[in-house]
Every structure is written in structure tokens, then in C-alpha cells.
Amino acid sequence: MAPWLFLLALALAGVGIAALAMRHALDVSDDGHADHWMEQIVGLRRPVREAPRRFPPRTHLPDQREDATCGMPENNSSAQRDLIRIEDSRVWWESEHDVSDTEDDHEFHRAMEEPMRRLIELVSAAGGTLKVQDAYRPQGIHKTLSLHREGRAVDLTCDELGLEKLAMLAWSAGFDWVYHEVPRNGGAHVHASVRADRADYFAKSR
Numbered sequence: 492m493a494p495w496l497f498l499l500a501l502a503l504a505g506v507g508i509a510a511l512a513m514r515h516a517l518d519v520s521d522d523g524h525a526d527h528w529m530e531q532i533v534g535l536r537r538p539v540r541e542a543p544r545r546f547p548p549r550t551h552l553p554d555q556r557e558d559a560t561c562g563m564p565e566n567n568s569s570a571q572r573d574l575i576r577i578e579d580s581r582v583w584w585e586s587e588h589d590v591s592d593t594e595d596d597h598e599f600h601r602a603m604e605e606p607m608r609r610l611i612e613l614v615s616a617a618g619g620t621l622k623v624q625d626a627y628r629p630q631g632i633h634k635t636l637s638l639h640r641e642g643r644a645v646d647l648t649c650d651e652l653g654l655e656k657l658a659m660l661a662w663s664a665g666f667d668w669v670y671h672e673v674p675r676n677g678g679a680h681v682h683a684s685v686r687a688d689r690a691d692y693f694a695k696s697r
């Protein structure tokens with residue numbers, strides 16, 4: 492092969508690869524993007540696990556410690572990097588009703604997004620309003636190794652359905668660890684948390 496022909500072939504191959512990479516990076520597929528988004532929304536309405544028959548107070552699933560299931564919190568710098576916001580008008584957000592502090596209950600670790608969005612769908616379908624009492628808390632009320640400190644845990648209630656039913660739905664929604672928590676000084680709630688390394692359900696849609 493003549494050297495110039497070889498160089499031309501090489502250049503053309505380079506342009507082809509660059510175009511493919513570009514298409515991938517920009518996700519320029521016209522309808523594919525919308526279809527994928529719709530698939531995800533529909534997927535969120537389906538439970539990913541069968542609900543347990545009961546979810547009594549002071550019990551959790553699976554039947555092992557939270558850190559054995561979800562791992563320990565990392566550090567605040569990685570928490571900042573992984574935070575996303577969830578907005579949904581069907582949800583009651585505690586931070587919008589308590590103006591005495593600067594908390595923001597819309598902030599979550601990205602690994603929380605899929606089960607949170609699925610739980611919003613499941614609770615709505617069951618006729619309830621999901622209440623987010625506590626989400627990302629970089630400091631303050633939670634213990635030092637709490638997953639709330641990096642946005643991997645959420646505290647939830649639901650007046651219409653009650654906590655046992657809510658805990659069942661949280662399990663069906665795919666949280667890795669669900670706890671029907673009844674603190675000694677009151678304020679029973681469902682605490683739900685996730686592993687940090689879950690696949691990003693929404694990665695292609697961003």
C-alpha cells in the first residue's frame with residue numbers, strides 16, 4: 492500500500508472513531524433518549540421485591556446490621572460529589588415546613604434516587620403521601636457513622652398508610668436496608684438506606 496493511502500485510511504478511521512465517541516458522549520439519539528426515559532418511569536411503578544407479610548416495629552430487613560449491608564459512610568468530600576436533588580410535588584418535605592433551620596430534605600446520594608423515586612410511585616399508587624422527615628445531614632443529630640451524613644439514608648413517615656405498610660413498600664421499592672425504627676423518646680419512622688455502589692438507574696437520562 493502507498494504510504495499516503497495508508498495515512499488516509501488511518502485518518503478516516505480516526506474521524507469515524509471520534510464521531511462514534513461524540514455520539515455516545517452527547518447521547519444524540521433522537522427518540523431513543525425519550526423512549527429510554529419513558530421505560531424508566533414505567534419501570535419505577537413496578538416493585539422490585541415482593542413485600543414481606545409483616546414488618547413489625549423494631550425490625551429490619553435484611554436480618555443483619557446496616558453496616559454489614561450498606562457499608563460504612565465514607566467522608567464528606569465524597570458525599571458532596573455524589574449528591575443529587577429530588578423534587579416531587581406529591582411528597583411532603585419536612586424542610587419546607589420547618590423554617591427554624593437550614594436543612595434541605597431534597598438532597599440525596601445518587602444511589603438513593605432509584606429506590607426513592609420508586610417508593611414515591613408505590614406510595615402514591617397506594618393512596619398515601621410520602622413524608623420525608625430527614626435526608627442528607629452532613630452534621631448534627633445523627634451519630635457519627637450515620638449514613639445520613641452522606642445522603643445514603645432517609646427517614647420517612649406516611650399518615651395514611653402507617654409505618655408497617657410504608658416499611659413493606661420501602662422494601663418493595665428496592666432500598667438495601669429498611670428499618671421500622673421506634674426510638675425510645677418517640678418519633679417512630681421508617682429508616683431506609685442503600686449501598687454506595689449501586690448502578691446508576693438514571694445515568695443515560697442525565
Ligand SMILES: [Zn+2]
Pocket residue numbers: 639644645646682683
Ligand atoms: Zn434515619
